[in-house]
Amino acid sequence: MKRRNFMQSSLLAGASLLAGNAVKANIAGKPAGDKIAGKPFNLNYGIHDGMFKNHAGDDFINQIKFAYDQGFRAIEDNGMSGRPVEQQKKIGDTLAKLGMGMGVFVQPGLSNDGNMLATGKSDQVDNFIKSCTQAVEVAKRINSKLVTVVPGDFQRNLPIGIQMGNVIEAIKKGVAVLEPHGIVMVLEPLSDNPNLFLRTPDQGFEICKAVGSPSCKILYDMYHVQRNQGNILPTLDWASDEIGYYQVGDNPGRNEPGTGEINYKNIFKHIYNKGYKGVVGMEHGIAGKGKAGELALIQAYREADSFL
Template sequence: MKRRKFVQSWAFAGASLLTGSMLKARAAETSLSAAGKPFNLNYGVHDGMFKNHAGDDFVEQIKFAYDQGFRAIEDNGMASRTSDQQKKIADTLAKLGMAMGVFVQPGLSNDGNMLASGKADIVEKFIASCQQAVEVAKRINSKLVTVVPGDFDRKLPIGVQTGNVIEAIKKGTAVLEPHGIVMVLEPLSDNPDLFLRTPDQAYSICKAVGSPSCKILYDMYHVQRNQGNIIPTLNLVIDEIGYYQIGDNPGRNEPGTGEVNYKNIFKHIYAKGYKGVIGMEHGNAGKGKEGELALIKAYHEADSFM
């Protein structure tokens, strides 16, 4: 090949590579900027979900999430943060007009929160944890706290255990109700020792407690693992649902990575008139920035039911 033709060929190839890189970069930018419009439902991101784009600081992740169209957060570990961190997060949410979803009731583990036992010391700790939750909620402008009643007490009949849980929660709602704070009871699928496992079980407890400060946290990942039938079950208990969480199954990642048809579920929840936060309590299926972009895309696809 003559030198002139070689130079021309090299220049053309270089230009093609540059153009390809630029197009790829522009496509990524477009996918981010196009995501800035708010979603139909109010999905709440969590700490670490966008760390590859925004860094380890949760406040910066919140700002990034806002730019992608998300208008809420949830933070299970909020109660363990310093009061200064809590205030900084609350100020950021207020400035951006974003909502705060749930945080987990402070200070108690599943086995330490075994309300089914009816033991006085455990109930006292539970009441104290509700009082702590009030202080956290005030600092972060939140009205929702996740409560897990803990494990079964295998030495007691199930009816007695249920009665013990109801009585303990009544005492907890007496602390929360004057402040307009709602404890949302979460049925879980993590292990067979957990007392609260299904939405209908939580429903019966909420009805017995009879307080606006006791509702169901309807986590569809756990519902799918325990029993499936997500939409019909949702309809049966909907008047006691105070909050939703999501995660596809298997894998507990974003919608579209498992077997759950979240587009239909989101359409159903929207049609029911739900205006609250839907917590994104799941991981990212992909790694790095690409995984985060894929997550954003997945939410746009699942939310495109209008």
């Protein structure tokens, strides 16, 4: 090999090695000249507390900063309303400084039994309205526009149509509190137990159409949809004009994309092509352990997000 060609090959090999090391360093949360690993994703995936604790420690704010360095541009936090007010404000300030979005937090101020809106009982409705008022104050501190609402359980002593009517009327009253502030309640169909009133997106679609407000939408959690009925993409399309938020979790196991049976690359491409610009909540666990598990999670999202 000629000396000139040898030198060119050596320089290219050295540059590739340095770039590879820079990417690895950046994924590990260390300073790096190459920012490929931290490039923002095509969709706006929202991390939650504890997701990167092995790299960033137990402080959620430090985890948020680490996630930003890896390309994530949003968070969600089910337990936000239970945090001290000062901590809520600090999280909100951190998100504002980094230019990150806030996804959902769960409706505050309820008893352990949650909403029982299908009953139509006045005390349940009053408690629900009170929780919506509290949600407005939390949302202001963290610059959020999304609150998760679950209507509660079936009432076996009432016809299903009566229960649906009771839920719709209660939701209308809650929406009246949220709508002036531009806050959206997203109704989440769940698969956790058979007693839950709201289990499928088509039920949520029916409620949203009846309420008729931009402040009442569906939280489309693909983990729960897969467990309850499957048929994710057609169901998503049928209900799309009433979907206000998406959440992710593979099945079985409820971990990151690629650990179960759901083809998230196809799903992410589908909702991207539909023009969705909101947060996609990462409401799942991590299949691996320690730092290696967290790095595998990042790589899983890079793979599922590589649809362009």
